[in-house]
Amino acid sequence: MLEPLGITEFAETVYRSLLAEPGSTTPELTRRLDRSERAVRRAVAELEHLGLASRLPGRPVRLAAARPDTAIDLLVARRRSELDAMQRNARALAREMADERQQPDELFEILVGQQAVADRFTQLVTHxxxxxxxxxxxxxxADVPQAEQEVSGRLREHLTVRGLYAPESLEYPGALAAAKRAVANGEQSRMHPRVPMKLAIADRSTALLPLVMEDMVASALVIRPCALLDALVALFELLWDQGTPLIPEPGTAVPPDAGLLALLAAGAKDETIARELGISSRTVTRRVGELLDELGARTRFQAGVFAQRENWLR
Incomplete structure (x- = not known):
């Protein structure tokens, strides 16, 4: 049980023996465990160093084991601190490597398998x-609720998140509500009728995107700083500027049908609009007709664009 914390198997055996028989001496442990006194003394020294055992006052020297919960908590905290230090050192080393000229094969990484793709997305968000x-x-x-939780957790750490949603994203039941929760947590969210692919870019230094467009979860490509990554950042900024806010910005005067207009601008289908707004498809058709007349638009998408131009959605 204690081996992951750097405690040898025999030292754990001695610790358990002390828990069972508090106040044991080294000779008593030697007889009880049927091991050499030298091995027992080495294990005791290890336990004392880690704070799992201590000496009681008086002669002969008797040993007592520390409470498992308290002692293990201290060891876990110490190991976590060591791991944090290792992560900081690794990042510093990575920055040093980034200063050196990278070889072409170091700029790209291919991931195969849905789980590998999901794990790398989690890693991208975490780091x-x-x-x-x-x-x-x-x-x-990745599992949608799990991915939402991971991103929301980082938002609470003051990470800036910008999400550009495709109309297909809103066709999942509860998708718009989840996106609105993300906005409430601090995400900047917009919609665009032509989001070309899945894409995640972290700190403008690492991108994750599908390797094959026909199956966007079976494999993925990781891209590190290079001209292609710069182009992906530019593409995101271009479509972001063209996007429609998922929820109007605070302080903006908006019409009662702002939610409907935002969904129209994103190219959402009637069924999706009806479900997300909690109204019937017939009501959607009637409201859309009224909005087209009011805005002087010929198409639904044009109505969304005109509304955006009038600052109804910004």
Missing amino acids: CQRELMVFDRPPYA
Whole structure:
């Protein structure tokens, strides 16, 4: 049980023996465990060093084991501190490597398998320090609630997250509600009718995108700083500027049908609009007709664009 904390198997045996028989001496442990006194003394010294055992006052020297919960908590905290230090050193080393000229084969990494893709997305979110940029469109490699929880957790750490949603994303039941929760947590969310692919960019230094467009979760490509990554960042910024806010910005005067207009601008289908707004398809058709007349638009998408131009959605 204690081996992951750096405690040898025999030292754990001695510790358990002390828990069972408090106040044991080294000779008593030697007889009880049927091991050499030298081995027992080495294990006791290990336990004392880690704070798992201590000497009681008086002669002969008797030993007592520390409470397991308290002692293990201290060891876990110490190991966590050591791991944090290792992570900081690894990042410092990575920055030093980034200063050196990278070889072409170091700029790209191919991932195969849905689980590998999902794990790398989680890693990308976890290690992102400043800004996360995401094209959101199905299918999804990771479990949607789990991915939402991971991103929301980072938002609470003051990470800037910008999500650009495809209309297909909103066709999943509860998808719009989940996106609105993300906005409430601090995500900047917009919609665009032509999100070309899935994409995640962390700190403008690492991108994750599908390797094959026909199956966007079976494999993925990781891209590190290079001209292609710069182009992906530029593409995100271009589509972001064209996108429609998922929820109007605070202080903006908006019409009662702002939610409907936002969904129209994103290219959402009637069924999706009806489900997300909690109204019937017939009501959707009637309201859309009224909005087209009011805005002087010929198509639904044009109505969304006109509304955006009038600052109804910003």
